[in-house]
Amino acid sequence: MSFKSDIEIAQASTIKPITEIANKLGLDDKYLEQYGKYKAKIDIQFLSDMAQKPEGKLILVTAINPTPAGEGKTTTTVGLADGLQFIGKKSVVALREPSLGPVFGVKGGAAGGGYAQVVPMEDINLHFTGDFHAIGAANNLLAALLDNHIQQGNDLDIDVRRITWKRAVDMNDRQLRNIICGMGGKANGVPREDGFDITVASEVMAILCLSTGLSDLKKRLARIIVAYTRENKPVTAADLQAQGAMTALLKDAIKPNLVQTLEHVPAFIHGGPFANIAHGCNSVMATKMALKLGDYAVTEAGFGADLGAEKFLDIKCRLAGLNPSAVVIVATVRALKHHGGAKKEDLGKEDLVALEKGLPNLLQHINNISTVFGLPSVVAINKFPLDTPAELKLIEAKCRELGVNVALSEVWEKGGEGGKALAEEVVRLTEGAAKPLQFAYPLESSIEEKLDAIVKKIYRGKEVILTAEASRQIKQFEEMGFGSLPICMAKTQYSFSDNATLLGAPKDFSVTIRSLKVSAGAGFIVALTGDIMTMPGLPRVPSAVKIDVTDDGKIVGLF
Numbered sequence: 001m002s003f004k005s006d007i008e009i010a011q012a013s014t015i016k017p018i019t020e021i022a023n024k025l026g027l028d029d030k031y032l033e034q035y036g037k038y039k040a041k042i043d044i045q046f047l048s049d050m051a052q053k054p055e056g057k058l059i060l061v062t063a064i065n066p067t068p069a070g071e072g073k074t075t076t077t078v079g080l081a082d083g084l085q086f087i088g089k090k091s092v093v094a095l096r097e098p099s100l101g102p103v104f105g106v107k108g109g110a111a112g113g114g115y116a117q118v119v120p121m122e123d124i125n126l127h128f129t130g131d132f133h134a135i136g137a138a139n140n141l142l143a144a145l146l147d148n149h150i151q152q153g154n155d156l157d158i159d160v161r162r163i164t165w166k167r168a169v170d171m172n173d174r175q176l177r178n179i180i181c182g183m184g185g186k187a188n189g190v191p192r193e194d195g196f197d198i199t200v201a202s203e204v205m206a207i208l209c210l211s212t213g214l215s216d217l218k219k220r221l222a223r224i225i226v227a228y229t230r231e232n233k234p235v236t237a238a239d240l241q242a243q244g245a246m247t248a249l250l251k252d253a254i255k256p257n258l259v260q261t262l263e264h265v266p267a268f269i270h271g272g273p274f275a276n277i278a279h280g281c282n283s284v285m286a287t288k289m290a291l292k293l294g295d296y297a298v299t300e301a302g303f304g305a306d307l308g309a310e311k312f313l314d315i316k317c318r319l320a321g322l323n324p325s326a327v328v329i330v331a332t333v334r335a336l337k338h339h340g341g342a343k344k345e346d347l348g349k350e351d352l353v354a355l356e357k358g359l360p361n362l363l364q365h366i367n368n369i370s371t372v373f374g375l376p377s378v379v380a381i382n383k384f385p386l387d388t389p390a391e392l393k394l395i396e397a398k399c400r401e402l403g404v405n406v407a408l409s410e411v412w413e414k415g416g417e418g419g420k421a422l423a424e425e426v427v428r429l430t431e432g433a434a435k436p437l438q439f440a441y442p443l444e445s446s447i448e449e450k451l452d453a454i455v456k457k458i459y460r461g462k463e464v465i466l467t468a469e470a471s472r473q474i475k476q477f478e479e480m481g482f483g484s485l486p487i488c489m490a491k492t493q494y495s496f497s498d499n500a501t502l503l504g505a506p507k508d509f510s511v512t513i514r515s516l517k518v519s520a521g522a523g524f525i526v527a528l529t530g531d532i533m534t535m536p537g538l539p540r541v542p543s544a545v546k547i548d549v550t551d552d553g554k555i556v557g558l559f
Helices: 006-012 018-025 045-049 073-086 100-104 121-125 131-151 203-210 214-223 243-250 284-293 305-320 333-339 352-372 389-400 411-429 447-459 468-479
Strands: 032-034 040-042 057-063 091-095 116-119 158-163 167-169 179-181 192-194 196-198 225-229 234-236 257-261 266-269 296-300 326-331 377-382 406-409 463-466 487-490 510-519 524-529
Touching (some): 006 121, 057 352, 073 116, 073 257, 073 406, 073 411, 091 284, 116 121, 131 158, 131 203, 131 243, 203 214, 203 305, 326 352, 326 411, 333 352, 333 389, 377 389, 447 463, 447 487
Parallel strands (some): 091 266, 091 296, 487 524
Antiparallel strands (some): 116 257, 158 225
């Protein structure tokens, strides 16, 4: 059997004008700012004008710890929104924007897959509406102002050895992780060590995604800590008078983007922090617009529930006052067998032994959602053609032991119709009032206590080990008044631990915090574990080498 590629399916689809999608939502034309025929930005004044409008039910889609290929979480998220529409519900989906890093790196396109995609797929995966470019420009303007201040006399007495602000580019480029800048003589700046983060790891990205409006955006940008003085005092963007110009660069990027699924379900796609190095959720404003305009707002959090969902719940929901009505946990038979020790070349063969060994990974994610966060959940099995009835039956039986239902998701092949069973279970779970969200830790706990709670309650590790540098930073941050901020863990996505090779549901492991960084504007503290990096590199054979444009302007090879 031959299958069309994702881009072939997308290019063969019929896309409705974005004005029709807005009309379907009941969205007044005065809020619509069109970017061509099939994309638009929504004026953020909409949220103020609709402050009294009731909100729909929030559905969070998360997953088990993935294999390097991913497990179809975005595909399932889009397919669930289509499935809800298929059974007669008014649904809206809210997703992150893809980064050019993975598009040209390992994964290829990142707008769903098969017959559960958001379109126009090529635009969304490439430059879209320019949000990431604006975020990178704002990030780099701040870097330029910082270095210019030092060059012009350094009135703030900045210690050039303690500059924490990096430049940013939305590309996997390991060559830029560590650089020397300011070379070439006195007129070209003060020589110092520097480096680049990928744009999705920039604090400006996190700030944009957590802001509630332009005023809040400017205040958050002003609080960014860029360096420390020789007397160990923090230097902020406000000290450099940068926040106004940065906000000017972001005044359009802050507006959520409206597109559609292949089945014309409205889709907000806005912001894109990675979940292994940032907080992994789309913007608060896009989520709130989806809640105002749909009876069901379906959103996702990056990677497994130990990363994206934990941050979605402990950071985004806490800061924005959100409370999901239900959580969908995506799993695949292939990934569970991978966690059970099956070799990559054998994942297509029935292997109940490996599957049973890998199931504790799924069961721990279920348990975390239900017991730590107190939310109802359903497991969505993203079905692959070689999955056997015996394997699917085993997963269902083990999940039922925890009181959780399993729904087979066939959205990749069948679109909304393939998401009917999952949609019906989500509707059943959300009947009545939402259960109050519990958090993994109280904000008033110390930084070390919060780290301990995440490692022991979510990861099921035995202890947190702090390097000397991490201990020093914790003391400093608490003395500066940042001790009450939530924690954003930077950790491998492939394991509950900080070791990517520890698959399944490991126990009695230690998690080493090598350093921490306060993101004062975003409002959280980033804890770096293991060898996690904020600037990825390209693989031996990047996806970029398969992407091309035909003579008539048609993009090919994009997943």
